[in-house]
Amino acid sequence: MKFSQIIGHRTLKDKLRGNVIAGRIPHAQLFLGKSGHGALPLAVAYAQFISCKNRLDHDSCGECSSCRKYETLAHPDLHFSFPFSADKGKIASENLETWRKSFLSNPYIDYNSWMRDLGAEKKQGNIPIAECRDIIKSLSLMAFESEYKVLILWLPEFLGDVGNTLLKIIEEPPVNTLFLLVAESSEKVLGTILSRTQSVRIPPIEMGELRDHLVAEFQLSEDQSTRIALMADGDFRVAIDLMQGVESPYFEMWRNWMGMCYRVKPAEANAWTDELATLGKEGIKAFLSYGLALMRSVLVVAHVPELNTWTGREGEFVESFTKLQFSVDQIDKLVQVVEQCLFEVERNAHMKALFTDATFKIARVMLDKKN
Numbered sequence: 001m002k003f004s005q006i007i008g009h010r011t012l013k014d015k016l017r018g019n020v021i022a023g024r025i026p027h028a029q030l031f032l033g034k035s036g037h038g039a040l041p042l043a044v045a046y047a048q049f050i051s052c053k054n055r056l057d058h059d060s061c062g063e064c065s066s067c068r069k070y071e072t073l074a075h076p077d078l079h080f081s082f083p084f085s086a087d088k089g090k091i092a093s094e095n096l097e098t099w100r101k102s103f104l105s106n107p108y109i110d111y112n113s114w115m116r117d118l119g120a121e122k123k124q125g126n127i128p129i130a131e132c133r134d135i136i137k138s139l140s141l142m143a144f145e146s147e148y149k150v151l152i153l154w155l156p157e158f159l160g161d162v163g164n165t166l167l168k169i170i171e172e173p174p175v176n177t178l179f180l181l182v183a184e185s186s187e188k189v190l191g192t193i194l195s196r197t198q199s200v201r202i203p204p205i206e207m208g209e210l211r212d213h214l215v216a217e218f219q220l221s222e223d224q225s226t227r228i229a230l231m232a233d234g235d236f237r238v239a240i241d242l243m244q245g246v247e248s249p250y251f252e253m254w255r256n257w258m259g260m261c262y263r264v265k266p267a268e269a270n271a272w273t274d275e276l277a278t279l280g281k282e283g284i285k286a287f288l289s290y291g292l293a294l295m296r297s298v299l300v301v302a303h304v305p306e307l308n309t310w311t312g313r314e315g316e317f318v319e320s321f322t323k324l325q326f327s328v329d330q331i332d333k334l335v336q337v338v339e340q341c342l343f344e345v346e347r348n349a350h351m352k353a354l355f356t357d358a359t360f361k362i363a364r365v366m367l368d369k370k371n
């Protein structure tokens with residue numbers, strides 16, 4: 001995968017390329033970002049760039065023997081590790097063919113779609129101890145063709161305590177060995193692993209870049225692409241779902257929250273905040289970003305009903321919310337409360353207190369209209 005195949009991230013790509021050209025290649029890095037932001041394809045493109053035999057300033061060549069093997073993820077010095085279910089074998093490489101197919105058909109793959117591709121959607125994914133031992137074994141071999149051996153370990157969140165068996169090799173790897181860990185949520189990665197890796201944060205895709213990509217690749221109009229890119233908030237997976245009318249996994253929860261605020265039911269709020277807490281920090285951030293996109297649409301649709309690009313139950317929600325006839329000022333205030341929550345979550349606020357307070361604030365904003 002070449003850098004040019006990845007949507008946006010110009011600054012980050014420049015930085016990664018610059019470091020390689022300057023010979024600054026840390027041996028253990030953690031690419032941290034949502035799957036829809038492109039953390040995994042960036043790690044693969046970075047590894048391909050390092051291994052390319054005719055590297056150009058701005059990208060790998062795409063044509064040398066190394067690049068050609070990278071294009072099918074079949075380079076002998078490129079290793080992958082990822083979560084899989086216990087019934088699919090003892091080590092990740094038993095699922096390598098499925099993994100290659102899944103990644104090549106969608107490099108922005110996330111955990112749920114991977115488990116579905118693996119035929120294990122109802123099973124628990126895991127990176128077991130046998131896999132950790134296999135990683136250590138395969139990295140102790142000499143590189144076959146490249147200067148470097150690279151291990152891309154996708155979703156170290158699934159390592160559990162057995163991940164500690166990797167500490168020594170991450171800290172003192174065999175010569176010319178690179179660890180590229182790709183995680184969505186740093187809080188679920190073992191602290192002992194985090195402290196041994198350099199973080200590379202993958203931010204959301206820039207709005208303009210995502211919009212241009214949607215225009216070029218999906219034949220959408222400028223207008224449609226702009227709206228979808230705005231709602232997707234830099235997440236290519238969300239953009240795809242919006243285009244395909246797939247309902248967000250956060251929809252129910254958002255609808256429940258708004259319903260609770262509207263009916264003013266503090267007792268429900270308690271159970272709801274408990275459920276919310278199970279999402280973890282990154283999940284809560286994604287939930288709030290999604291809710292913000294929905295509520296911003298309410299503002300737009302209140303003025304121009306044809307601009308409702310949501311479909312199914314989400315479309316109905318946006319439509320019925322506009323029919324409650326809140327003022328622009330009220331929706332604005334509601335959006336501000338949610339934005340403040342997002343800010344506080346980022347700063348590790350106490351979730352239960354934060355959302356109990358936010359529920360009351362939103363209820364008050366909504367009540368203004370009822371009186």
Ligand SMILES: [Zn+2]
Binds near residue numbers: 061
């Ligand atoms: Zn090349």
